[in-house]
Amino acid sequence: MITITLPDNSRKTFxxxxxxxxxxxxxxxxxxxxxxxxKVDGKLVDLSRIIDHDARVEIVTEKSPEALDIxxxxxxxxxxxxxxxxxxxxxxxxxxxIENGFYYAFxxxxxxxxxxxxxxxxxxxxxxxxxxPVTRSVKSRDEAIRFFRDLGEEYxxxxxxxxxxNEELSLYTQGEFTDLCRGPHVPDTGRLKAFKLMKTAGAxxxxxxxxxxxxxxxxxxxxxxxxxxxxxxxLEEAEKRDHRKIGRQLDLFHQQxxxxxxxxxxxxxxxxxxxxxxxMRRVYRExxxxxxxxxxxxxxxxxxxxGHWDNYKDNMFFTESEKRTYAVKPMNCPGHVQVYNxxxxxxRDLPIHYGEFGSCTRNEPSGALHGLMRVRAFTQDDGHIFxxxxxxxxxxxxxxxxxxxxxxDFGFTDIAIKLALRPEPxxxxxxxxxxxxxxxxxxxxxxxxxxxxLPGEGAFxxxxxxxxxxxxxxxxxxxxxxxxxxxxxxxxGAEYVDEQSQKRHPVMLHRAIVxxxxxxxxxxxEHHAGNxxxxxxxxxxxxxxxxxAQADYAAQAADALARRGLxxxxxxxxxxxxxxxxEHTLQKVPYLLVVGDREREKGTVSVxxxxxxxxxxxxxxxxxxxxEAETGPR
RNA sequence: GCUCACGUAGCUCAGUCGGUAGAGCACUUCCUUGGUAAGGAAGAGGUCACAGGUUCGAUUCCUGUCGUGAGCACCA
Numbered sequence: 001m002i003t004i005t006l007p008d009n010s011r012k013t014f015x016x017x018x019x020x021x022x023x024x025x026x027x028x029x030x031x032x033x034x035x036x037x038x039k040v041d042g043k044l045v046d047l048s049r050i051i052d053h054d055a056r057v058e059i060v061t062e063k064s065p066e067a068l069d070i071x072x073x074x075x076x077x078x079x080x081x082x083x084x085x086x087x088x089x090x091x092x093x094x095x096x097x098i099e100n101g102f103y104y105a106f107x108x109x110x111x112x113x114x115x116x117x118x119x120x121x122x123x124x125x126x127x128x129x130x131x132x133p134v135t136r137s138v139k140s141r142d143e144a145i146r147f148f149r150d151l152g153e154e155y156x157x158x159x160x161x162x163x164x165x166n167e168e169l170s171l172y173t174q175g176e177f178t179d180l181c182r183g184p185h186v187p188d189t190g191r192l193k194a195f196k197l198m199k200t201a202g203a204x205x206x207x208x209x210x211x212x213x214x215x216x217x218x219x220x221x222x223x224x225x226x227x228x229x230x231x232x233x234x235l236e237e238a239e240k241r242d243h244r245k246i247g248r249q250l251d252l253f254h255q256q257x258x259x260x261x262x263x264x265x266x267x268x269x270x271x272x273x274x275x276x277x278x279x280m281r282r283v284y285r286e287x288x289x290x291x292x293x294x295x296x297x298x299x300x301x302x303x304x305x306x307g308h309w310d311n312y313k314d315n316m317f318f319t320e321s322e323k324r325t326y327a328v329k330p331m332n333c334p335g336h337v338q339v340y341n342x343x344x345x346x347x348r349d350l351p352i353h354y355g356e357f358g359s360c361t362r363n364e365p366s367g368a369l370h371g372l373m374r375v376r377a378f379t380q381d382d383g384h385i386f387x388x389x390x391x392x393x394x395x396x397x398x399x400x401x402x403x404x405x406x407x408x409d410f411g412f413t414d415i416a417i418k419l420a421l422r423p424e425p426x427x428x429x430x431x432x433x434x435x436x437x438x439x440x441x442x443x444x445x446x447x448x449x450x451x452x453x454l455p456g457e458g459a460f461x462x463x464x465x466x467x468x469x470x471x472x473x474x475x476x477x478x479x480x481x482x483x484x485x486x487x488x489x490x491x492x493g494a495e496y497v498d499e500q501s502q503k504r505h506p507v508m509l510h511r512a513i514v515x516x517x518x519x520x521x522x523x524x525x526e527h528h529a530g531n532x533x534x535x536x537x538x539x540x541x542x543x544x545x546x547x548x549a550q551a552d553y554a555a556q557a558a559d560a561l562a563r564r565g566l567x568x569x570x571x572x573x574x575x576x577x578x579x580x581x582x583e584h585t586l587q588k589v590p591y592l593l594v595v596g597d598r599e600r601e602k603g604t605v606s607v608x609x610x611x612x613x614x615x616x617x618x619x620x621x622x623x624x625x626x627x628e629a630e631t632g633p634r
Numbered sequence: 635g636c637u638c639a640c641g642u643a644g645c646u647c648a649g650u651c652g653g654u655a656g657a658g659c660a661c662u663u664c665c666u667u668g669g670u671a672a673g674g675a676a677g678a679g680g681u682c683a684c685a686g687g688u689u690c691g692a693u694u695c696c697u698g699u700c701g702u703g704a705g706c707a708c709c710a
Contacts, residue, residue: 103705111638201705202637209707213637216705248645257683257701312710331710365635365708366701374709423710460710547667574667582671596669608670 003054021047021187024059034061036191037070037184044070046136046184062223069097074134074186075124075195075221076102081177082123083217087116092179093155093205093214100231101195101220105203107155111215117197120217124195131190132175136183144169144180155205156180194228195221237473243525244371250530250538250587252521253372261369261376263518268538271567273521275536277357279409280381280514287402289355289383294335296359297326305491306334307427311460315363332358333485333510336384337492345496350506351387351395357517358382372522379517385509386494389439395509396443396465396482403467403480403513411527414470417449420457427461427487436484437463461487462510471527479520483510531610534590535631541591541623543570543605544580553600557593557620564624566631568593585610593623 002014004023012026020038024031024047038045039058044066051057060066076095083090083106095104106112112120139147141160148156160169160180172181174189186192197219205211222228239245247253252269255262265273284291297319303309308316308330317328329335336354345352361377368374385395407415419440422433440463444451451465458464467480488494489505498504514520524536534540541561545554551572558570571580577594584592593605598617605623607615618626 113638199704200638203706204636207707209636213706215637218705255702260701308710315708315710362709367635367637367706368708370703544670546669549667576666576668576673577670578668579672580670585671592670594670598669606670612671614670 002051004051005054005056007056007058017050017052019047020045020049020051020057020059023051023057027059031059031061035059036061036064036067036186039066044184046134047187048136049184067223068221070184070186071192071223072097072102072221073181073183074189075192075219076104077134077172077174077177077179077181077185078124078127078189078192078195079104079120079197079217079219080106080179081127081174082120083112084177085127086120086123089152091153091155094159095179098218101198101218103216103218105205105214105216107205107212107214111202111213112200112217114200117200117217121195121197124192124197127175128189128192130175131188133188134172134174134185136185137171137173139169139171141165141169144171147171147178148180192221194223194225195219196228196232234473238475238526241473241526241529242371243373243522246525246530247372252525252538255371260366261364261374263372263375263377269521271538272524272532272536273517276514276517276521276524280357280406283402283406283513284355284381284383287353287398289353292336292339292354292356294329294332294339294356294358296361297328298334300325300327302334302338302492303327306488307461307491308334317361317363328361329358330360330362332356332360332380332382333384333488333508334492337488337494337508340386340494341492345386345506347388347496347498347504350496351385351391353383353385355381355383372518372525375516375518378519381512381514381517383511385511386489386496386506387509389435389507392439392484392507392509393443393446396440396484397446399482399509399511400443400447400449400465403482406513407467407469407479410524411533412469412471416468416470416476417444417451418454418457418466418468419444419451420454420459420464420466422463423456423458423460425460426458432486433463436486439484440465440482459483459485461485464510467513469523471523472529475526477523479515479523480513481511481515485510530588532588532590533630534627537588537590538567539569539587539589540567540627540631541569541593542580542584542589543568543593543595544577544584545570545572546577546594546596548572548574549597550595550600554595557595557605560620561624561627564628566624566627581608585612591623591627 002017004012004014021032021035024035035047037047037060038049039060040049040051040055080092080095091107093105093107095102144160145157148160163169170181170183171178172183172185197217199218201216201218202213203216205214220228220231222231247269250268251266252272253263253265255264281291300309300318312330316330319326319328339354340352357379359377359379364374364376387395404415421437444465462483462485464481464483466478468476468478470476485508489508494506495503496506543554543558545551554570554572558568561568571584573580581592588610590610592608594608595605599605604617604619606617607623609615
């Protein structure tokens with residue numbers, strides 16, 4: 001007798017051990033039909049799994065949170081099967097589920113090309129239509145290795161060899177195709193309906209750049225066509241928002257061949273930058289930071305002392321003069337320590353806050369460069385706090401509140417917090433790391449924050465809090481950080497005099513809210529799709545005359561608004577009003593001010609919002625007040 | 635850095651199975667003075683990324699370099 005407990009705590013008994021499928025059938029035929037897999041005592045299993053003991057059982061259907069992963073994993077197998085049908089001799093390696101889909105990595109002489117995908121996808125649809133049952137079997141290690149070696153699947157055999165000997169090896173077979181897999185899988189290939197192959201790419205075997213390059217095929221898979229379509233639409237939306245494209249359309253910046261990984265900011269883009277910089281400068285000021293400015297090149301000896309030479313020299317640029325070697329700074333912290341060190345500090349001075357819009361240069365690998373998002377020369381809103389251990393918590397708490405306020409002002413409200421813990425290799429003893437990690441935990445707790453911990457992800461000199469922001473189309477970006485550092489002050493000889501007249505090393509906190517200005521502007525561009533709120537827009541309003549007769553009035557109006565500090569231009573070109581409106585609408589200008597004879601007579605402007613909404617005509621000063629109200633608080 | 639793909643006018647792209655190139659938009663000039671998303675005409679604009687090679691001849695084929703894109707690796 002087997003007793004099965006269902007999620008609603010009802011029980012069913014079976015005379016002999018039932019399969020998950022039989023349990024589902026005993027509840028209802030509809031459920032049996034909808035079932036994809038099962039959960040036995042919280043563990044995901046196939047429908048065909050025999051339950052040989054009393055257990056809690058849950059039937060996984062499309063409505064279950066686990067359904068997508070199962071479908072994606074099975075679709076990866078479907079891909080591998082199609083590839084082996086069409087391209088015999090291709091070896092399979094791994095095919096995991098990833099965000100929004102899956103991939104399968106293959107070993108073959110000729111990598112797959114995008115042109116190969118339609119035929120493979122068609123074959124996948126064919127196999128899905130065949131509705132091949134997917135069956136699970138168990139083999140011993142040696143049997144499994146022999147099985148795959150006989151098939152010529154050397155990589156699979158290697159994977160098995162790396163699995164601990166005591167683990168059970170399960171194989172999944174659908175038609176002529178068998179793959180090693182933990183499972184579970186859908187009961188038959190007919191359950192895979194909504195998928196699409198997306199792209200091909202090279203990837204190293206086992207993620208190691210010393211190994212051979214495999215050919216990966218990426219795909220996406222969903223529960224139904226509607227979800228698939230929604231996902232593809234979202235990709236299109238992301239493409240439309242691409243900051244490189246909008247950057248060109250709105251004439252914000254450009255990049256060119258002679259300067260890989262660096263940015264030429266155009267007047268519009270630099271105006272946007274300045275709005276952000278001036279805003280952040282006020283944040284520095286209002287939260288007690290003193291702004292400093294440190295040199296870009298410093299003698300290499302300083303970088304040896306700080307530990308950067310050992311840990312980071314491959315990513316640094318060097319330059320020489322008169323037999324001395326200088327490093328172009330990749331980070332601002334050593335510079336700030338020099339400012340701190342120039343003079344004596346009492347414990348009464350602490351905490352000391354230095355802030356800088358520090359330009360850093362890092363020799364990023366060429367393959368990592370990407371528009372504004374990953375550049376070689378960038379500017380950080382970088383701040384360092386020199387404080388005592390006792391002050392860490394209140395400093396972190398204050399920073400936390402500040403960071404959240406900044407994100408809110410820029411239009412980000414969905415923020416996840418992560419705590420990156422000690423990595424390998426690292427500086428300092430475990431004791432010091434315990435202290436640093438716990439200080440951050442205590443501070444987060446004091447803020448009432450929820451966070452996720454990421455073991456091994458910290459910086460070599462200390463753990464860090466990371467702020468991950470979700471943008472308007474649901475992508476997340478890591479922006480701010482707060483790091484505790486017990487090492488750098490000691491290495492660079494930062495000291496203060498305590499109450500007993502003893503010299504001690506302060507703790508150093510590294511913090512940034514927007515991180516790289518370049519990257520932040522890229523994120524802002526994509527988040528707003530170029531439709532910047534008025535306080536950030538490079539041009540806030542354009543005055544448009546209808547005919548030459550109002551040219552003087554239009555120019556005066558634009559001038560009057562500009563003198564109030566608003567970013568306003570006049571477009572006096574001899575073009576029809578519709579033409580000018582179209583052009584400035586495409587330029588995403590928040591307000592268009594149309595002036596004809598009527599407006600000139602009354603000293604008004606007719607206001608058109610970016611959305612196309614007609615806000616009616618208003619006095620010039622009325623419009624100015626309206627725009628100021630919109631931009632004023634920031 | 636690795637793999638694959640790509641690089642043609644300011645932008646978006648077409649094209650040449652090897653005989654030195656074309657469209658739309660933008661730009662210039664002229665006409666037009668028009669009330670809320672493209673008025674008309676004419677004109678100018680390209681060393682087809684760069685360097686070699688093959689060829690009577692290369693933008694086209696081959697090799698290399700640089701850059702870009704996607705992914706991988708990297709992101710202290």
